[in-house]
Amino acid sequence: xxxxxxxxxxxxxxxxxxxxxxxxxxxxxxxxxxxxxxxxxxxxxxxxxxxxxxxxxxxxxxxxxxxxxxxxxxxxxxxxxxxxxxxxxxxxxxxxxxxxxxxxxxxxxxxxxxxxxxxxxxxxxxxxxxxxxxxxxxxxxxxxxxxxxxxxxxxxxxxxxxxxxxxxxxxxxxxxxxxxxxxxxxxxxxxxxxxxxxxxxxxxxxxxxxxxxxxxxxxxxxxxxxxxxxxxxxxxxxxxxxxxxxxxxxxxxxxxxxxxxxxxxxx
Numbered sequence: 210x211x212x213x214x215x216x217x218x219x220x221x222x223x224x225x226x227x228x229x230x231x232x233x234x235x236x237x238x239x240x241x242x243x244x245x246x247x248x249x250x251x252x253x254x255x256x257x258x259x260x261x262x263x264x265x266x267x268x269x270x271x272x273x274x275x276x277x278x279x280x281x282x283x284x285x286x287x288x289x290x291x292x293x294x295x296x297x298x299x300x301x302x303x304x305x306x307x308x309x310x311x312x313x314x315x316x317x318x319x320x321x322x323x324x325x326x327x328x329x330x331x332x333x334x335x336x337x338x339x340x341x342x343x344x345x346x347x348x349x350x351x352x353x354x355x356x357x358x359x360x361x362x363x364x365x366x367x368x369x370x371x372x373x374x375x376x377x378x379x380x381x382x383x384x385x386x387x388x389x390x391x392x393x394x395x396x397x398x399x400x401x402x403x404x405x406x407x408x409x410x411x412x413x414x415x416x417x418x419x420x421x422x423x424x425x426x427x428x429x430x431x432x433x434x435x436x437x438x439x440x441x442x443x444x445x446x447x448x449x450x451x452x453x454x455x456x457x458x459x460x461x462x463x464x465x466x467x468x469x470x471x472x473x474x475x476x
Contacts, residue, residue, distance in 0.1 A: 283330035291375025292366040295341045302333035309476030315469040319441035328381040331432045344473035352453040353461030359423030364416045373415035383433040389426035396429040405432040
């Protein structure tokens with residue numbers, strides 16, 4: 210029969226085991242609560258993200274999209290003060306078809322056809338300027354009558370040869386001109402062509418243009434925009450017959466028969 214001492218030790222061991230079991234149950238309960246809390250946080254975060262992704266506006270709704278610019282669009286770069294206030298043309302012009310343009314001048318009408326396919330950026334600029342009245346009531350300040358260069362230059366409202374629209378753009382060099390008979394790497398800008406003037410630097414085409422009334426030898430850097438009609442060439446021949454005053458150091462000078470564009474009309 211167990212003694213009192215043995216009974217006390219047995220009771221003590223039983224109590225210790227009960228305490229250990231209670232501690233283990235408490236530890237497991239705390240662990241379950243911690244895990245449950247973490248899971249709850251994760252669920253809330255995932256739900257919040259899901260709600261945001263579901264309810265947020267699409268990228269096209271979140272901010273207005275910038276206007277699309279087509280590949281190879283025209284670049285009209287601001288350049289100095291415009292001789293007359295005008296807006297720059299649309300950077301994405303039509304690239305096919307032709308446009309009729311008639312210069313009503315003090316010496317008669319000079320009709321021409323502009324070819325978008327040949328030089329879309331330049332034709333776009335010329336038609337835009339014509340629509341805005343940039344060329345109206347402006348002089349043609351330079352006539353050249355020398356051998357190898359026979360042109361009438363227009364398109365500068367100031368008449369100084371240095372005016373422009375307040376922007377410039379890249380040349381669209383012609384690829385179908387024959388070599389000039391005068392050689393030296395020049396191309397033959399044949400009678401009847403309309404081409405854009407530029408400085409000796411690249412990407413300096415603006416508003417000025419020249420009307421070719423006799424075959425001219427020039428580097429193939431001047432953008433060809435169109436063709437003058439026979440009636441217009443007859444007007445140019447009469448102006449050229451009057452000669453120039455030889456006042457331009459680069460050649461030619463003011464026409465002895467003054468030429469004023471009264472209206473540039475698109476058809």
